[in-house]
Amino acid sequence: MITNIIELLIMAAVSILVALFMSAPVGLTFLLVIVLGLILSFAATISAKLTKAVTVAASVSSPALYKGETAEFTITVKNHTILPVPDLQIKVFTPDGGDSSGNPGELLRFSLAGKREETFAFTFTASHWGQYRLGIESVKMGDFLGIFCFNYQVNLTPEIISVFPNIAEVPEDDAVLTNAIAALWDSPEEETVSSSTPSFSGFPGYNHREYVPGDPIKRINHKLSAKRGVLMLRLDDEAEVRSAKIALSPLSKEDNLLGEEAAIEAVLGYARAFLKTDITADVYIYEDGLIAHECKQEADIKELQTFFAGYKFTNTAPDITDDMIIISALDPPVFNSDEK
Numbered sequence: 001m002i003t004n005i006i007e008l009l010i011m012a013a014v015s016i017l018v019a020l021f022m023s024a025p026v027g028l029t030f031l032l033v034i035v036l037g038l039i040l041s042f043a044a045t046i047s048a049k050l051t052k053a054v055t056v057a058a059s060v061s062s063p064a065l066y067k068g069e070t071a072e073f074t075i076t077v078k079n080h081t082i083l084p085v086p087d088l089q090i091k092v093f094t095p096d097g098g099d100s101s102g103n104p105g106e107l108l109r110f111s112l113a114g115k116r117e118e119t120f121a122f123t124f125t126a127s128h129w130g131q132y133r134l135g136i137e138s139v140k141m142g143d144f145l146g147i148f149c150f151n152y153q154v155n156l157t158p159e160i161i162s163v164f165p166n167i168a169e170v171p172e173d174d175a176v177l178t179n180a181i182a183a184l185w186d187s188p189e190e191e192t193v194s195s196s197t198p199s200f201s202g203f204p205g206y207n208h209r210e211y212v213p214g215d216p217i218k219r220i221n222h223k224l225s226a227k228r229g230v231l232m233l234r235l236d237d238e239a240e241v242r243s244a245k246i247a248l249s250p251l252s253k254e255d256n257l258l259g260e261e262a263a264i265e266a267v268l269g270y271a272r273a274f275l276k277t278d279i280t281a282d283v284y285i286y287e288d289g290l291i292a293h294e295c296k297q298e299a300d301i302k303e304l305q306t307f308f309a310g311y312k313f314t315n316t317a318p319d320i321t322d323d324m325i326i327i328s329a330l331d332p333p334v335f336n337s338d339e340k
Contacts, residue, residue, distance in 0.1 A: 004146035008034065038145060044083065045143035049150050053081045054088065054112065058136055060159040064309065065126040067166055073122040073134045073159065075108070082114040087142030089149075093158075094122060095132035129165040129261040131310055133158040162309035165261060167301065168269030168334075176333070177273050180325060182222055184242045184279055185234075208232045243280040243294075246270050249328040250286035252313035256329055263332035264308050270325060271295045271304070284324065286316060 012034055019027025048054065054077060061072040075092065079085055090108040108120055124134060135158030142149045170177055211220055211231035219234045248267050252260055271281040274295075281295040283304060295301050313329060327333070 008038070008145065008147065038147065041143040041145045042148055045086075045141060045148055045150065048081065048083065048085055049141055049152060051081070053083070054079055054085055054141070054152070056090070056136065056139060056154045056156065058134075058156055058159060060124075060134060060161060063160065064162045064164065066164050067126050067129065070123055070125045071161055073124060075120045075122075075136065076117065077112060077119075078117040079112045079114055084114050085112045085141065086144045087146065087149075088112055088152075089138075089140040089142065090120075091137040091139075092120075092122065092135070093137045094124060094134050124161060126161070126163040128257055129163050129264060129309070130257065132161045132163065134161065135159055164305050164309045165264045165268065167272055167305060168262075168265040170266075170269040170273040172273075174273075174333075176325060177270065180244055181274075181277055181279065184244060185219075185221070208234060242278075243282050244270070244274045245282050245284065245324040247284040247290070247324040247326050248286070249326055249330075250314045250316055252315075252329040256313075259332050260313055260329040262334045263327050263329040264311065266333045267327050268301060268305055268308070270327070271301050272298070275301070285311070286314065 012031060015027050015030035015034065017027070018030065057076045057078075059074050059076075061074075062069075065071055073094070075090065077088065077090070088108075088110055092106050092108065094106070106122070110118060112118060122134070124132065126132075136154060136156050139152040139154050140149050141152045172178075208221060208224065209232070211225075211233045221232050221234055225232045246267055248263060267283060271283055274281045275298065283293045283295060284290050285293060293300070293304055293307070295304060
């Protein structure tokens, strides 16, 4: 724009010099053409702006993605008049993949003929969990001479894309998992009970027999087996409901996307790992207080996975009891997982 203004001033100065020293009619004619061109260019541009001659629309192909999937962000610009619009400038912001706030992206600059439509497409590949904004930061309309530039108001809210976390694959020999399972299956009351007589709590006692290959390993009473020197298997433990408690600490720090992502995926992974051993999981999440989400079947984990797409960590430290498996974004366990 500055270059165009300088060129216009030089042309006006040359016209004045021609009028003064060579030919007044010729010089004044050139100067008049410059002034009229400037006025017409301004009038045409301001008219297009005031009459909303151009409409801008934006859409995204999918508002929710799993990690690794791709969405297309489309911008459509249409000129509803027969007059061309010489200079449109659209600034698009797209996430950089490193944070969820969105950052300034590409600048589109083009002209649009009368009754024409232009479409621009951008792709976004979900590489990390979280919510990401795609949208139009600003639209500007320039004139034919490149002298004037006006802000062109468009009422477009950013498109939000939610990226679901993966479900981590927790190894079967994971120390946290195995210790929690052992603690849930083995209790002081169970170590010495081997008859079917009712206990004082109203639950029946446990019958045991020696383990044989093919029996479910999850029913081995490890403490009783250690005392007797042989593997002992529970027979009547179906009536007892066992549930592991998993708590996601809401504490995090700035620029800790990878730690937060790993913590969430670990929570989902442990919940699924417990279900595989016929143990339900209560996942505790801070939402203006510590709220328990029951995971009794695979569908509950999928529902929790969807919930986590919009989860935000805070600086609030809730009361978490010692009997919970506490997963923290500040020091998360990390598992390799390609599962959804």
